[in-house]
Amino acid sequence: MFSKACKYAIRALIYIASKEGEGNRIGLSEIAAAIDSPVHFTAKIMQILSKQGIVSSVKGPNGGFYLEAESLPVTLLEVVRAIDGVHHLSGCGLGLKKCSDSFPCPVHHEFSEVRDDLLRMLNENTIQYLAHELSLGNSTLKNSLT
Amino acid sequence: MFSKACKYAIRALIYIASKEGEGNRIGLSEIAAAIDSPVHFTAKIMQILSKQGIVSSVKGPNGGFYLEAESLPVTLLEVVRAIDGVHHLSGCGLGLKKCSDSFPCPVHHEFSEVRDDLLRMLNENTIQYLAHELSLGNSTLKNSLT
DNA sequence: ATAAAAAAAGACAATAATATCTTTATATAT
């Protein structure tokens, strides 16, 4: 559904948001440990998110990543688009160049409905909200050990 | 959403089903031309579908691919599972090893709902039905030329 | 029987995604 890079991005952002406090910065190694992701690959992803303005960072001692107040309400959709690209969830389910109602592939009606539900879901859920649920202990970012 | 291989598989099967007649066999090159796919890559995909019993074939002159009567009602879900694997649409949206209600990731509730809608859709739509719609001219397997 | 046609199989090539490692730049604390 999403690339691994995108899954790591979402997990990282939710983790950062869940740790968000006054001026709190989260280091790369802490993030990677918390979400169980390869450190350097995660670094690449954070760089993309940073360039897109979704996450902020400072270098040096006590540096790390954090979310600006105006970045907190970022939606899953924006994250997916930042990492997997804007076309990732708008294309034809069967790979035709263009998805359209007027020139539909055989699965267009059925598929586009589900795909649009997915888009709606991604657009309705913010990192902030998901982080809050995580803080409440209602969800987890790591695999169960059992 | 699906791999390219899977998209080609679905398109190929719908095409074959739409041409299905008494003992009619469709050659690989005709299929690839009809669905706009790389011939040899399509061959590999057809071999997988053939081994899984989803499509049948005969070699030699006038040979080709066809659908057994009992294969006609095959669903999209079966095709997706044959090509992309049985786990492809059951995993966690954020990449956790296991998706479960009792150990949910932050997007589990929202995501699993959409994913299950997708599964339901794939399970409700047969190649046969989609091929019929194609035959009626209600859909297309190739890109618009304009 | 033989030749031709077609799928099956296998080897290889190109590309993209994922992952690792090294170096550089920069901000902070001392």
Added chain:
DNA sequence: ATATATAAAGATATTATTGTCTTTTTTTAT
């Protein structure tokens, strides 16, 4: 000012996916 911690950048490696080409096997038609 200096040393240190950290993200940023860059280079390379690995793996998976997609695509191409060649050879083999099997079936049919002659």
